[in-house]
Amino acid sequence: MRRFTHGGSVAGVIDIRIPDGLIESQYEYAGEPGRAFIAALPARVTEFVERWDLRVDGPSMHGMAALVLPVVRRDGTPAAVKFQLLDEETEGEPVGLRVWGGDGAVRLLDHDADTGTMLLERLDSGRMLSSMATTVEGTRQAVLVIAELLARLTSVPAPAGMRRLADIAGEMLEDLPGALKAIPDPVERALVERGGGAVREVIGEPGDRLLHWDLHFENVLAAEREPWLAIDPKPLAGDPGFDLWPALNNHFDAEDVLWRFDAMSEILGLDRERARAWTLGRVLQNALWEIEDGRPLDEEDLEVARRLSGARG
Numbered sequence: 001m002r003r004f005t006h007g008g009s010v011a012g013v014i015d016i017r018i019p020d021g022l023i024e025s026q027y028e029y030a031g032e033p034g035r036a037f038i039a040a041l042p043a044r045v046t047e048f049v050e051r052w053d054l055r056v057d058g059p060s061m062h063g064m065a066a067l068v069l070p071v072v073r074r075d076g077t078p079a080a081v082k083f084q085l086l087d088e089e090t091e092g093e094p095v096g097l098r099v100w101g102g103d104g105a106v107r108l109l110d111h112d113a114d115t116g117t118m119l120l121e122r123l124d125s126g127r128m129l130s131s132m133a134t135t136v137e138g139t140r141q142a143v144l145v146i147a148e149l150l151a152r153l154t155s156v157p158a159p160a161g162m163r164r165l166a167d168i169a170g171e172m173l174e175d176l177p178g179a180l181k182a183i184p185d186p187v188e189r190a191l192v193e194r195g196g197g198a199v200r201e202v203i204g205e206p207g208d209r210l211l212h213w214d215l216h217f218e219n220v221l222a223a224e225r226e227p228w229l230a231i232d233p234k235p236l237a238g239d240p241g242f243d244l245w246p247a248l249n250n251h252f253d254a255e256d257v258l259w260r261f262d263a264m265s266e267i268l269g270l271d272r273e274r275a276r277a278w279t280l281g282r283v284l285q286n287a288l289w290e291i292e293d294g295r296p297l298d299e300e301d302l303e304v305a306r307r308l309s310g311a312r313g
Contacts, residue, residue, distance in 0.1 A: 016045055016060055018067065025064040030085055037085040041067060048081055048117050052110060061125055063232070065090070070122065078122035079109055086116035089234040092162055094118055096235035099159055099210055104152035105230040106221075123229060127222035133251045142217055143260045146247040147267035149230050150215060150240060154268065158210040158237030165238025166206035169199050172284055179291045188297055191305045195284030198277040205274075207239030216246035240268050241278030245286075245304070248279070252300045257307040276308050 018041055026034030045067075049056065054071040057078065061068045066084035073079055084090050094116075097108035102121070110119035129146070133139040176196045183189040212219075213234040223229045244264050248257055265275045283305045290297050 016042070016056075016069070018042075019060070019062045022062040022064070022067060026085065029064070030087075033085055033087070041083060044083055044115060044117065045069065045081075048083075048112070048119075052081070052119055054079070054081065054119075066232075068125075070125075071119075073109075080120045080122050082118045082120055084116055088163065090116055092235040093233055095159060095162065096210055096212075096233045099156060100153060102225075102229075104149050104226075105212075105233065106223075120231075121223075123221040123223045123231065125221060128218050129220035129228060130217035130250070133217055136253070136256065139251045139253070139256070140259070140263075142220075142250075143247045143263060144267065145220065145228050146215055146217070147264040149220065149228065150212065150243050150264070151268045153212050153215075153230060153233075154209040154240040154243060156210050157208050158235070162210070162235060162237045164206065165211070165236055165242055166203065168236070168238075168285070169203045169206060169281060172196070172281070172288060173199060173203070175288050176284070179288050182291050183297070188302060191302055191309070192284060192287045192297070194309055195280040195287070195305060198280040199284060202239070202274055202277045202281075205239070207242075208237050209240050211236050211238050211240065211243050213243065214246060215243060217250045219246075239274060239278050241265075241270055241275035242282055244275060244279050245282035248304055249300060252303075254300075254303050254307065257304055261308065280305060280308055 018038065023038055026038050030037065048054070049069075049071070053074045056069060057072045058070040061070075066082050069081045069083070071079050071081055094108055094111040094113075097105060097118075101107070106123055107121035108118060109121060111117070129142050132145075133142045173196060176193070180189055180193055183192060212230060213236055214232060215230055219232045220228050220230055244261065247264060248260050261275070261279065262272075264270075265272050268275075283301045286301050287297050
């Protein structure tokens with residue numbers, strides 16, 4: 001764990017630790033840009049604490065891709081600063097948060113376009129939606145929370161310039177023939193190929209809604225102004241059916257896949273066949289990434305594909 005301190009007139013002395021997990025994930029998955037991001041973090045923290053007139057209010061937190069620092073604004077309002085590598089996925093986050101304006105998602109308070117650094121509303125990081133999912137019934141309730149949030153988030157059109165599901169789907173279909181050759185198991189190969197067929201059925205109508213893309217249980221936090229709010233979107237423009245997969249995969253239960261899928265489709269008011277096709281497309285996306293990285297296909301994803309492949313009508 002790397003540690004650095006900063007003395008400043010606004011913040012006093014800041015004792016910041018860059019967690020090993022963040023360093024390792026950036027080095028492994030982001031390569032040289034990730035190394036540069038980690039190296040720049042100490043100066044970046046100093047810069048934005050001073051620029052936005054903040055006082056650090058607790059230890060840093062992190063996921064695989066971001067450092068989050070709890071802070072207090074000059075007017076006494078609790079907030080959080082999120083530092084992350086600016087790339088194709090993260091550059092749309094502040095755009096999406098501005099469009100949502102706090103309706104179902106964390107509020108964006110300020111943003112630096114050059115670095116992707118964001119000043120966000122403070123939520124309760126100690127109360128993730130995953131805390132509800134300790135039983136089958138609790139997990140189902142968590143899935144319903146996800147669905148209700150998605151219904152709100154995807155109710156608005158994506159702004160111009162947002163990355164598009166149409167482009168992502170087209171790239172997946174281009175990559176599919178080569179990927180199939182790398183799958184030795186004929187049953188697994190058939191499931192992945194079926195995902196490609198499902199995408200071909202719907203690619204002509206890819207949708208224009210603002211999608212979160214990554215709304216799993218750990219990306220929903222408790223808040224004072226609402227029971228639950230979404231964080232960490234990787235927005236794109238597309239069909240809401242592409243947003244269902246994380247809640248099928250979280251706390252995975254093969255016997256519950258169809259219940260979750262049907263419940264979410266109903267709450268979002270989705271056409272079941274289109275939702276099925278785009279969810280199989282999401283499984284295809286994951287499979288292509290696994291193949292590209294030389295890893296075996298995910299067994300839980302394959303089971304989702306099996307269950308949904310037999311779920312027509």
